[in-house]
Amino acid sequence: MVSQPRTGPRHFERQLAGRILRSALVRYHLGSRGFVFPTCPVLEKIGNGVRADALVQYWFKQDSYINHDLLNQLITLRETGLELHLATVQEHERAGYLWHTLGFERHFAAIHYAAALGVAKPAQGFFEAIELRTGFQPLDLFFIDDSPCNVEAAIARGWSAAVWDGQTRLIDLLSEHGT
Template sequence: MKAMMIDVDGVIVAHPDPRGWSVNLERDLGLKVEVLQEKFFAPNFEDIVHGRAALRERLAPVLAEIAPHLTCDQLCDYWFRADSHLDHELLAELAEVRARGVELHLATVQEHERAAYLWETMGLKDRFDAMHYAAALGHAKPAPGFYAEIEARTGFAPQDLFFIDDKAANVEAARARGWKAAVWTTGRQRLADLLAEAGL
């Protein structure tokens, strides 16, 4: 193993409430999560997360319709801060792996703005060697192109990589390309155990 590819949401970032970052959205910002999902995420996020549209370009007109009291800045700031609960125990284990000379890369489905927030504002750039995300790659997991583009950008062969993700479909897609991969369940396992099971 020359590098580990690690998912973000559900792995590095794990909200303490299973309902996620929007659990208190209506209470805090006066916006029903169901309305935001129906009017913004469902019709727009596929384009945004694949880099075909900018987040604010799609969000601004929706907010003007469903929550004129909110700006894009207010909603994005709330979203990114509420969705920033790091798993420090896992990060400590990953730091030990990195200290042994294994590169750590993030492999995640993000749009450009949250990717920058994770990398810069949350400081993940200090803990990882690189970040590969859907809007920059033009592909999202579990599409084969997501994994192929990471291989092309890093120069790593599939057999050099070990990938962890909280979704079985994403893990299976990685294995189909020849990566070693395992499903991560927050709070139920240790990284060392997954590495041992994978023969690493």
């Protein structure tokens, strides 16, 4: 049996994963608490000097790749009068980061995220909550996602939906689905 070192970055990762991710990620994605609050005591106990807010900001920045080609396609669609909404599995703090810091508020009519809705994709309640928030009927909605499971769930709810593969232009996906 190989023992794991009790210091250094790998130890920190194991401690963080073991104490936070197992207990907090589900709760924070579904809105019962944010990520920073449960992270503070764990980071203090590990004793490495990293502040929770610094860790979260680092994580958000490192995990924030924006596909500018996709964003430009969305902007073009919006300019034709199409109303765009962002539907995502995020907690409150990361949703705020996407919306305000990355500027998604300039491109979408609204953000609908798991923590605010209390349910995550692919659960039917996620899609139902978006219908209630927007006032749109299922037949009025077109959903794109890179996860076939999420697309299948949207279709099961009565939405038009397609898997976005990163190559197909959005206008072509809309056209293929009669939207």
